[in-house]
Amino acid sequence: MNVSVVLFTSDLRLHDHPALRAAQDGSAALVPLFVRDDAVAEAGFTAPNRMAFLADCLADLDGGLRARGGRLVVRSGDVVAQVCQVVAEADADEVHMAAGVSGYARRREERLRTALEGEGCRLHVHDTVITALAPGAVTPSTSDHFAVFTPYFRHWSQEPLRDPVAAPRAIRVPDGVGSEAIPSRTGLSGLSEGLARGGESEGRKRLTAWLRADIASYEDGHDDLSGDATSRLSPHLHFGTLSPVELVHRARAAGGPGAEAFVRQLAWRDFHHQVLAARPDAAVADYRTKRDRWRSERAAHEDIKAWKKGRTGYPIVDAAMRQLRHEGWMHNRARLLAASFLTKTLYVDWRIGARHFLDLLVDGDVANNQLNWQWMAGTGTDSRPGRVLNPVTQAKRYDPDGEYVRRWVPELAGLAGGAVHEPWKLQGLERAAYDYPDPVVELSEGLARFRAARDRD
Numbered sequence: 001m002n003v004s005v006v007l008f009t010s011d012l013r014l015h016d017h018p019a020l021r022a023a024q025d026g027s028a029a030l031v032p033l034f035v036r037d038d039a040v041a042e043a044g045f046t047a048p049n050r051m052a053f054l055a056d057c058l059a060d061l062d063g064g065l066r067a068r069g070g071r072l073v074v075r076s077g078d079v080v081a082q083v084c085q086v087v088a089e090a091d092a093d094e095v096h097m098a099a100g101v102s103g104y105a106r107r108r109e110e111r112l113r114t115a116l117e118g119e120g121c122r123l124h125v126h127d128t129v130i131t132a133l134a135p136g137a138v139t140p141s142t143s144d145h146f147a148v149f150t151p152y153f154r155h156w157s158q159e160p161l162r163d164p165v166a167a168p169r170a171i172r173v174p175d176g177v178g179s180e181a182i183p184s185r186t187g188l189s190g191l192s193e194g195l196a197r198g199g200e201s202e203g204r205k206r207l208t209a210w211l212r213a214d215i216a217s218y219e220d221g222h223d224d225l226s227g228d229a230t231s232r233l234s235p236h237l238h239f240g241t242l243s244p245v246e247l248v249h250r251a252r253a254a255g256g257p258g259a260e261a262f263v264r265q266l267a268w269r270d271f272h273h274q275v276l277a278a279r280p281d282a283a284v285a286d287y288r289t290k291r292d293r294w295r296s297e298r299a300a301h302e303d304i305k306a307w308k309k310g311r312t313g314y315p316i317v318d319a320a321m322r323q324l325r326h327e328g329w330m331h332n333r334a335r336l337l338a339a340s341f342l343t344k345t346l347y348v349d350w351r352i353g354a355r356h357f358l359d360l361l362v363d364g365d366v367a368n369n370q371l372n373w374q375w376m377a378g379t380g381t382d383s384r385p386g387r388v389l390n391p392v393t394q395a396k397r398y399d400p401d402g403e404y405v406r407r408w409v410p411e412l413a414g415l416a417g418g419a420v421h422e423p424w425k426l427q428g429l430e431r432a433a434y435d436y437p438d439p440v441v442e443l444s445e446g447l448a449r450f451r452a453a454r455d456r457d
């Protein structure tokens with residue numbers, strides 16, 4: 001019988017894990033391996049919030065494996081060198097892992113395949129672990145990926161999903177394969193105060209509660225900023241503590257308009273992943289509309305600083321940016337508003353905003369973050385790249401009573417109802433009573449600058 005290694009990456013779970021199942025089938029023993037990859041740290045993708053969530057996930061995965069007679073093996077260093085070393089220690093014949101979509105993930109697979117071939121060991125890469133449908137599973141007739149969501153979603157919806165795979169009952173890890181200590185949150189600094197807890201157990205609890213009680217109101221409530229009525233499953237999807245295939249199946253089984261709307265959002269996730277898989281350079285380069293006339297970072301320095309600190313003078317934008325800092329998470333409508341404000345009203349390069357989000361977001365994800373930023377900046381897949389979200393109109397629509405703003409911008413808590421969205425309308429002493437900045441730019445001025453620059457491009 002064979003010995004297999006399962007290399008966990010963005011798939012830190014035991015339920016519905018086809019790579020884990022394939023590794024177990026036909027193997028006498030397997031090594032569940034996670035490598036703290038030097039390249040990820042060198043690329044600056046080790047934001048403290050995500051490192052803390054990751055530590056929770058690894059501890060929980062180890063706990064789940066131990067309950068089945070196994071354990072997690074953790075190593076640090078170059079991922080290829082570490083996998084080869086574990087293969088040698090375990091005398092393994094096969095390595096199984098989930099297919100990734102980023103340029104880095106693809107290169108990692110190639111390097112691993114070549115290195116393992118030299119060791120007489122086969123690499124098996126499994127689709128539909130990280131996404132519900134594999135990138136490229138549906139394509140238009142003229143391209144290798146969909147650049148517009150609506151037709152993608154039509155095809156995506158018609159495509160049959162594989163059945164979920166049961167979690168393993170027992171796992172035997174071969175003797176003689178050592179592990180570093182499982183990382184923990186202790187000692188990590190710079191964490192957001194309201195950071196969520198990670199781990200498959202936590203994710204499954206949240207999913208069950210979501211399907212039982214909250215999904216029904218998702219269609220009506222998902223844009224309501226103060227209602228906070230979205231699933232908050234994004235970090236679990238990012239770290240793979242929940243399977244997107246299982247989520248789609250369970251949401252469809254729940255049924256109703258809320259579930260349909262939720263499944264549509266999961267399809268957005270697959271959509272961005274298939275764009276990135278086909279165009280890995282979209283993580284850093286404009287996907288469609290080349291815009292090289294952004295204001296220079298130096299010229300926009302004060303505006304960028306105000307945006308990051310939540311001191312732009314636009315309460316809804318500031319509330320969004322403070323939620324991000326406090327929780328390491330932000331409501332989708334708030335992300336849209338914050339991104340539109342930076343790229344269109346302030347006319348600042350989307351990469352600056354995307355980097356800041358990745359520094360703080362617990363769900364910070366190359367496909368979802370970079371491509372949503374590009375969508376809002378008008379350089380990506382939005383079919384209306386000129387769309388600008390007016391922060392005041394949007395605030396009145398999605399936070400009509402001003403509760404979201406009062407929650408995150410406490411210095412304006414004394415302003416009742418929708419008046420909180422336009423503090424600049426206050427006069428004299430009343431205005432002076434609030435320690436809150438004037439708007440960094442008039443909206444009409446920002447709009448004129450954006451349109452002039454766009455028309456020049």
Ligand SMILES: Cc1cc2nc3c(=O)[nH]c(=O)nc-3n(C[C@H](O)[C@H](O)[C@H](O)COP(=O)(O)OP(=O)(O)OC[C@H]3O[C@@H](n4cnc5c(N)ncnc54)[C@H](O)[C@@H]3O)c2cc1C
Pocket residue numbers: 222230231232233234235237238262265266268269270272330331332333335336339357361363364365366368369370372373376
């Ligand atoms: C500028 C910007 C940056 C973003 N950065 C990220 C990011 O780094 N990581 C991330 O996971 N999402 C990102 N999103 C997408 C979206 O905002 C979050 O997925 C969502 O807010 C997470 O909250 P939730 O789990 O409660 O979502 P729900 O509304 O409950 O949706 C369920 C799931 O569907 C997926 N989803 C929802 N909306 C989108 C979307 N627009 N694009 C892709 N997938 C979506 C997510 O996986 C989400 O968990 C970004 C959006 C914008 C506008």
